């Protein structure tokens with residue numbers, strides 16, 4: 001069954017990759033020459049990430065003209081106004097946000113102010129911009145949770161009134177989202193835990209709330225699976241880039257899901273806890289999530305059972321299993337006999353749905369064990385005996401997210417949840433080796449960075465290796481028989497090598513030595529070539545990712561790949577023999 005109406009669109013181009021921040025030339029090319037305002041925070045500047053972005057943009061036409069690095073963890077009206085004023089002062093015509101949700105939201109609203117002027121409060125609301133175009137916007141998340149890089153919403157604090165101001169504009173969807181797991185590895189474990197739980201909350205709320213849609217469903221469930229397999233691992237091993245990457249991707253998928261389906265009562269309550277008691281958003285969500293799941297359980301029982309499955313909590317369905325066995329095992333006539341087992345299946349579905357809630361409670365306890373994440377509101381910073389409970393309830397009840405909750409939120413239920421979270425005393429739960437499932441192998445780019453510092457080194461190493469290939473009995477013959485002329489244009493370092501097999505013998509040229517016309521030109525970095533000759537790279541995928549730009553008869557070149565297979569073992573051997581063992585990718 002589908003909803004009566006749904007929309008799905010994603011104008012943002014999202015690019016993902018370990019170290020992709022250093023390969024922005026093609027991605028930002030369409031925007032031409034620009035003066036960028038970089039919005040970030042002081043911690044990220046200190047950690048060197050702002051400099052990393054500046055260096056990454058160094059090879060492009062985009063210049064960082066001004067840096068606003070004073071965004072606090074909960075951005076305020078004042079922050080946004082100062083940020084926009086700086087951008088205007090320096091005549092910026094592009095906004096780049098580098099940071100967590102607070103920074104990215106600031107970049108969105110500052111962009112709006114730079115174009116429209118006025119005060120922040122004047123623009124609070126939804127879809128007030130009409131056809132107004134904002135400045136181009138690039139968002140680069142350094143946490144894996146808010147998904148702000150793919151959402152059309154922003155939240156800015158109004159500290160004078162203890163509330164958070166919501167904004168929703170289609171123009172907040174950035175033109176480019178850059179997802180580089182390396183930029184998230186400096187996140188401390190406690191922040192990794194809280195932001196990861198924010199992403200999980202987005203996915204779960206998007207999947208169960210009133211505005212669910214089929215496209216968002218798929219993204220939400222995949223986000224849940226990725227978070228289940230990687231959140232504990234990312235907290236336990238902060239340098240585990242595949243886990244970091246999976247969390248960043250999950251956060252992005254969950255962001256796209258909730259940007260379409262919206263969030264619900266968990267966010268309604270946690271926005272209020274953030275506004276009144278300044279509880280960090282991700283932590284508030286982590287604590288509130290299982291309570292609201294329990295409140296919503298009956299209204300979306302089947303969907304909560306599917307969530308439990310995505311969390312790895314699988315329960316049997318004996319009726320369906322026996323029915324399949326009879327139907328497809330040639331005993332279809334007996335299938336109706338399994339009908340009474342339908343009630344058993346429904347009972348298991350209900351148990352699975354409830355088990356999903358237990359899973360979330362246990363996940364919080366394990367995150368507490370790994371990171372010291374608080375497990376109740378008192379430990380989270382509520383020091384006044386919950387004296388402002390009424391204000392929390394009032395603020396939550398008027399939050400827009402409540403409108404999308406599958407079950408009508410009741411005041412008393414909200415008060416009861418907040419009281420429970422204040423009084424709760426769960427204990428941390430140990431993490432087992434099985435909980436830290438590896439997230440799968442992924443090549444780390446760091447070990448292949450700047451292998452050839454200059455063109456001379458590249459000519460010496462790769463030139464020598466190509467001569468070795470030419471002389472190799474397994475490769476030399478087929479290479480000559482290919483009668484192909486391939487030119488490799490490297491950058492960085494800027495260098496050109498040509499292999500010409502069209503004459504009586506295979507010739508290898510460096511730089512301008514070759515004056516003819518190659519059949520194929522392949523542009524790539526020296527690091528890419530280095531990894532390629534280790535046999536670590538799929539050339540077809542690399543073409544899709546524009547890591548290699550090829551011109552000419554590409555299929556003919558790709559057909560050459562099978563004969564190059566022995567070269568992958570030869571290259572590390574060659575490096576070792578020529579005193580370059582330190583450059584071997586292990």
Ligand SMILES: [Fe+2]
Pocket residue numbers: 146198202267281285
């Ligand atoms: Fe959130």
